[in-house]
Amino acid sequence: MHxxxxxxxxxxxRAALALGLRPGMALAHAQAMVPDLQVAEADPxxxxxxLVDLAAWCLRWSPLTAPxxxxxxxxxxxxxxxxxxxxxxxxxxxxxxLERAGINARAALADTPGAAWALARYSARPITIVPPDxxxxxxxLLPVSALRLEDDTVQALRRLGIDLVGQLVSMPRAPLARRxxxxxxxxxxxxxxxxxxxxxxxxxxxxxxxxxxxxxxxxTATALEIAIERLVATVCPLLEQVGLGARRLxxxxxxxxxxVQVVRAGTARPTRHAAHLARLLRERLEGVDPGFGVAxxxxxxxxxxxxxxxxxxxxxxxxxxxxxxxxPLVDRLASxxxxxxxxxxxxxxxxxxxxxxxxxxPLAPLTAAxxxxxxxxxxxxxxxxxxxxxxSALPDHPPAIFxxxxxxxxxxxADGPERIAGEWWRRDGEVAAVRDYWAVEDxxxxxxxLFRRGDGADPATGDLSWFLHGLF
Amino acid sequence: MAATGxxxxxxxxxxxxxxxxxxxxxxxxxxxxxxxxxxxxGVPGGGIAMGALHEVAGAGPxxxxxxxxxxxxxxxxxxxxxPVLWASEHFDLFAPALAAVGLEPARVLHVExxxxxxxxxxxxxxxxxxxxxxxxxxxxxxLTASRRLQLAAESSGAVAFALxxxxxxxxxxxxxxTAAVTRWRVTCLPSPPPLPHAPxxxxxxxARWLLELVRCRGGEPGSWIVEACDAQGHxxxxxxxxxxxxxxxxxxxxxxxxxxxxxx
Numbered sequence: 001m002h003x004x005x006x007x008x009x010x011x012x013x014r015a016a017l018a019l020g021l022r023p024g025m026a027l028a029h030a031q032a033m034v035p036d037l038q039v040a041e042a043d044p045x046x047x048x049x050x051l052v053d054l055a056a057w058c059l060r061w062s063p064l065t066a067p068x069x070x071x072x073x074x075x076x077x078x079x080x081x082x083x084x085x086x087x088x089x090x091x092x093x094x095x096x097x098l099e100r101a102g103i104n105a106r107a108a109l110a111d112t113p114g115a116a117w118a119l120a121r122y123s124a125r126p127i128t129i130v131p132p133d134x135x136x137x138x139x140x141l142l143p144v145s146a147l148r149l150e151d152d153t154v155q156a157l158r159r160l161g162i163d164l165v166g167q168l169v170s171m172p173r174a175p176l177a178r179r180x181x182x183x184x185x186x187x188x189x190x191x192x193x194x195x196x197x198x199x200x201x202x203x204x205x206x207x208x209x210x211x212x213x214x215x216x217x218x219x220t221a222t223a224l225e226i227a228i229e230r231l232v233a234t235v236c237p238l239l240e241q242v243g244l245g246a247r248r249l250x251x252x253x254x255x256x257x258x259x260v261q262v263v264r265a266g267t268a269r270p271t272r273h274a275a276h277l278a279r280l281l282r283e284r285l286e287g288v289d290p291g292f293g294v295a296x297x298x299x300x301x302x303x304x305x306x307x308x309x310x311x312x313x314x315x316x317x318x319x320x321x322x323x324x325x326x327x328p329l330v331d332r333l334a335s336x337x338x339x340x341x342x343x344x345x346x347x348x349x350x351x352x353x354x355x356x357x358x359x360x361x362p363l364a365p366l367t368a369a370x371x372x373x374x375x376x377x378x379x380x381x382x383x384x385x386x387x388x389x390x391x392s393a394l395p396d397h398p399p400a401i402f403x404x405x406x407x408x409x410x411x412x413x414a415d416g417p418e419r420i421a422g423e424w425w426r427r428d429g430e431v432a433a434v435r436d437y438w439a440v441e442d443x444x445x446x447x448x449x450l451f452r453r454g455d456g457a458d459p460a461t462g463d464l465s466w467f468l469h470g471l472f
Numbered sequence: 473m474a475a476t477g478x479x480x481x482x483x484x485x486x487x488x489x490x491x492x493x494x495x496x497x498x499x500x501x502x503x504x505x506x507x508x509x510x511x512x513x514g515v516p517g518g519g520i521a522m523g524a525l526h527e528v529a530g531a532g533p534x535x536x537x538x539x540x541x542x543x544x545x546x547x548x549x550x551x552x553x554x555p556v557l558w559a560s561e562h563f564d565l566f567a568p569a570l571a572a573v574g575l576e577p578a579r580v581l582h583v584e585x586x587x588x589x590x591x592x593x594x595x596x597x598x599x600x601x602x603x604x605x606x607x608x609x610x611x612x613x614x615l616t617a618s619r620r621l622q623l624a625a626e627s628s629g630a631v632a633f634a635l636x637x638x639x640x641x642x643x644x645x646x647x648x649x650t651a652a653v654t655r656w657r658v659t660c661l662p663s664p665p666p667l668p669h670a671p672x673x674x675x676x677x678x679a680r681w682l683l684e685l686v687r688c689r690g691g692e693p694g695s696w697i698v699e700a701c702d703a704q705g706h707x708x709x710x711x712x713x714x715x716x717x718x719x720x721x722x723x724x725x726x727x728x729x730x731x732x733x734x735x736x
Contacts, residue, residue, distance in 0.1 A: 324555055324601030326581060332595055333583050341584040345567045345577045357567045362581050369577055371568040373703055376676070379539040381566035398674075407533075412662060415676035439676055445660035446534060447679060470566060471539045472679065 010042040014104060044070070054103075055202040059302055061094060063250040063264040066199040072120070074113055074199050076262070079287065082338055091127045110135040113199065114191030118146035118165075136192050140166030147187040153180055165191070198259045201252060208244065209300040210235045217256045217293020224253075224294065225282050231299040232278045245270025245307030251281050252298040255291045263288060265335055268363050269327040270305040276328050280335055330362045347371055351420050353381060353469065376415060376439045378449040378470025385467035388450065392466075395456030398438045402450065404468050409442035416440075419455065434461040439472065447472035490690075504548055504631065507706050508698065511683070515654065516691040520548050523629040524653040525622040527613070529636040529646050531659040531682075538608065538637035540658040540681055540700070543573055545606050545633040547701030550574030552631070554603030557596035558582050559589045561610055573701040579603075590617050597624035597632055604631040610638030618650035655687040661697065664712065678702070680710060 007027035016037070021030050031037050051067040055074075058065040061084065064076035077090065084090035091107040098105045108119035108128040115135035119128045122142045130138045139146065142165050145154045157180075162168060168176070168188055177185050189195035203209065210231050218224055228251065239246060247270050253261045263284035271277065281299075333342045343359040347370045350356050356371065371377070390402035398414030416438035422430025435451040442448070449470035454462025505512050505519035512518045520526060528541040542565065549556050556579050558565070563584045567577045585592040593607035605625075613634060625632040636646055646657075659682040666677035679700035685693050699708040 326555055326599075326601075329557070329595060329599040329602075330581070333585075333592060336595075337583060337585055337588070337592065343582050343584075344580065345582065347567070347571075347577060353566070353568075357577075359582075367578070369568070369571040371571055373572050375568075377568040377572060378566055379542050379569040380537050380564050383564070413665075413676050414674065441663060441676060441679075443662065444532065445662040445680065446532075447660070447676070471534075471537050472543075472569075 047071075052202055058094070059202070061090065063262040063302065064199060064201045064252075064260065066201055068117065072117065074116075076199060077109060080264075083340075087129050088127065091129065095126065110138065112191060112193040113197045114148070114187065115139050115193075117148060118142050118191060122146045136169070139191050140164065140169065144168060147184070147191055149184060149187055153184055156180065196257070196259050201260055201262070203298075203300060207300050207302055208235060208238050208242065208304060209298060210238070211296065211298045213296035214294070217290075217295050219290050219293050221285055224285055224288070224290070224297075227294075227297055228281050228285075228299075229274075229278050231297060232274045232281070235299050235301065236272045236274045236277070239272040239301065239304065239307075243306055243308065244301070244304040245272050246277060246301045246303070247305050248301070248303035249277060249281065250300045250302050251284075252300065253288055253290070253294045254296045254298070256293045256295045257291055259291060261288055264302075266303075266331070266339065267327065268330040268334065268361070270307040271327065272307060273328075276331070280331055283332070283335060327363060350423065352423060353377070353420075354383065355423075375418065376449070376472070378447075378472045380471045382469055382471070385451070385469040388466050388468045390450065390452075390466035392452070394464075396436070398440055399450060399452075399466065402440075402448075402466060402468075404448075409440075409446070409448070411440045412443050414438050414440040417452075420451075432458075432460045437469070502629070504551055506548075507551075508696075508709055510709060511696055511698070511707065514685065514692070514694040514696070516688065520631060521653055522552075522631045523626050525618060525625050525632040525634060525651065527618075527634045527636060527650060527652040527655040529641075529655075529657050531657050534658075534660060535641050535646075536637060536639045538635045540660055540679075541635050541637070541656075542606075542608075543569070543701055544656070544658055544681075544683075544707075545635060546570045546575040547573040547705030547707070548633075549604045549606070549631070550701075550705030552603040554579070554601060556580045556603055557592070557599075557605045559585045559592040559596070559605070559607040561586055561589055561608060572703065574703055574705040587611075590621065593621055593632065593634075594624050597621060597628055597630055600628050602628065602630045604633065606633045606635060608635045608637055610636075610641065612645055612648065613650050615649055615651060618652055622651040622653070652687075653689045654685060654691075657684040657686050658682070659684070664710070668712065678708075683707070 009021060009023050009025045009027060009030055011023055012021045019034050021033065027039065048067070048069055051069065051073070055065045055067045058073055058075055062075045062077050062080040066074040068074050077087070081087045081090050084093060087109055091109060095105055095107055106120050106126045108116045108123060108130070110116040110119060110130040111132060112135055115130065115138060118139050119130065143163055144157050144165055147165060169192070173185060186195060190197045212227060212231055218227060246267060248264065248266045251263050255261070263281065265277070265280040265284055267280070330342055342362055344362050344364065346358045346360040347367065348356055348358045349370060386404065388402045388404045390399035392399040396417055398416060399411055401408060401410050417436035420435045420437060422433035424431040434455045435453060436455060437449060437451045440448050440450055448468055449472065450466055451469055452462070452464060452466050454464045456464065502522040503517045503519035504522065528545055529535060530538045530541050534540055550573055556575065558580050560582070563582060570580065571577055583592045589607045589609050593605050596602055596605040613636065618634070621632055621634070634652065661680040661682050663677050663680045665671040665673060666675040667673045681698055681700055682695060683698050684695040687693065697710060699710050701707060
């Protein structure tokens with residue numbers, strides 16, 4: 001990069017930083033320090049384009065992402081974190097994916113974009129998560145340059161002895177505005193959440209979308225519902241033309257005060273059933289705050305999959321064929337409870353009870369049960385198994401008495417032992433491990449599934465402690 | 473002549489009441505029979521009515537886990553066709569046990585609904601084509617909420633089971649009125665020796681339950697001692713007790729004992 005007088009470094013990667021090179025250093029100086037330095041001409045426009053692409057790639061995490069030039073990305077995580085296993089897990093996953101793509105990134109999550117911007121750059125840790133309403137405290141101890149200010153302003157503040165954001169917050173506003181202009185206070189308010197900061201969302205390229213602007217801003221839920229129906233009614237024929245069905249829809253509300261809100265709806269199976277899509281979007285409406293009114297709405301199909309027309313089959317009795325379409329039900333449950341909480345169960349070929357079942361996405365092709373029906377299995381499985389105190393004669397007698405939750409159960413009848421050996425091909429620790437399972441019935445007729453670690457003879461197989469694993 | 477006229481008139485009135493209660497329309501009449509004549513005779517319609525809400529609870533310490541109640545519901549659903557929605561607050565079912573009473577995992581869609589089990593149940597009941605919906609409810613089941621479920625079940629014809637479970641669910645909460653068509657209580661009983669002719673043989677036989685119909689719309693309460701669901705979900709009357717009525721007073725004492733134990 002040329003700063004007008006000489007060639008300077010615009011940016012340096014981690015290896016170069018380790019060698020003592022810094023952005024802003026003269027190129028000649030840098031080459032003197034590192035003779036075999038690899039130099040590439042800075043390309044700000046190319047970088048900006050790449051950043052937009054990266055923001056579009058981040059749409060997988062949240063429906064609202066935006067580039068934050070020159071080197072950052074905004075991701076509006078409102079209502080998205082639970083889909084990715086929580087805030088911490090989501091940020092870690094994003095950084096992990098970027099790392100694999102060769103991008104060293106830092107992430108912060110806060111109530112306001114300004115605070116998140118500051119913490120991502122100035123926090124000591126690569127991942128910073130600020131609890132709700134704690135962003136003011138979190139930014140108070142950061143340097144004033146964390147407020148996205150011009151270099152001149154930062155220098156001037158430093159000269160006045162104002163180094164930290166917290167000092168700025170406690171100062172009277174009027175003199176600050178007179179001395180530094182409104183920009184300083186605007187940035188401060190944006191970081192503290194006193195002033196809204198709308199993001200300009202990226203729109204994925206080639207997505208099927210429809211925009212609807214209103215002459216009068218919409219305020220009521222009914223009006224928004226009608227608008228949703230219109231948008232869906234125009235988008236569905238567009239999808240049909242290209243032979244696609246929607247898997248994920250983003251509905252962007254642009255408010256009169258330039259704030260942008262997004263709701264996202266997903267489907268389990270590609271669909272272009274207008275009534276179903278409209279209903280999914282309507283159910284998300286309660287999370288939308290229309291503020292002073294919604295000026296326009298945009299419906300974007302962010303994820304679409306091929307959907308071929310199918311032949312409608314009707315049986316002679318006038319009913320549809322026996323297949324029940326569960327997809328609309330799954331969509332509605334998933335949109336309310338989260339995708340991971342609606343599931344089917346797949347049998348797994350394993351004798352270890354914890355591994356005999358695996359949750360699978362609903363509507364996945366399911367296999368028939370492979371479990372042996374003549375083996376006793378409890379209805380409720382306790383995870384993890386709960387330790388109990390039991391009295392039994394070694395090596396293979398059922399427990400005579402066991403105590404669970406301070407209640408003593410005298411065993412009247414028992415069936416066992418059913419020996420389940422560890423799966424050494426899965427984990428090294430299970431090479432010798434053995435569990436002896438007993439189904440027992442106490443004096444009142446309640447049945448329990450107990451196991452003892454170890455076969456009762458060889459100490460290597462287990463420590464002979466007893467556990468309650470399930471209830472019949 | 474007068475007697476038959478009176479009987480015909482009564483029959484007519486009964487049908488009228490059934491129509492008013494929403495049981496007149498086609499599919500709502502369908503029932504899933506238990507396949508045990510003594511039981512079927514004691515329940516109006518001769519079995520568990522489709523398109524209706526049924527409440528099932530355990531007794532004593534089993535109120536908390538409702539495992540026998542879950543098995544009873546699974547066994548009944550095993551004899552229907554079509555998908556089943558199972559809504560739980562926290563998922564702790566073990567699918568092989570459901571498969572062992574005939575409810576194949578491929579038929580069951582699970583949802584872990586936290587505190588909104590009722591909502592998930594209603595979504596399922598409003599969806600056409602489901603065979604049944606099971607919800608595990610730990611809190612109170614209000615009259616209004618259960619009425620909504622009952623209406624939703626009537627609209628789709630699916631059978632709905634509200635499994636009442638929870639550590640804090642006392643007898644008083646379980647006795648609150650709901651709109652459920654039937655209310656069942658399943659109590660585990662000590663099972664007999666696996667081989668009746670050789671009582672000393674170790675091992676476990678088929679579990680034995682006291683099945684009580686505590687409340688029933690248009691029918692009388694009753695109680696039966698039954699053998700737990702088999703691989704097709706069928707209950708059976710125990711051979712040694714088939715011709716004896718359940719001894720109710722004896723059981724009461726045992727239940728008090730349970731409660732005292734649970735409290736200590």
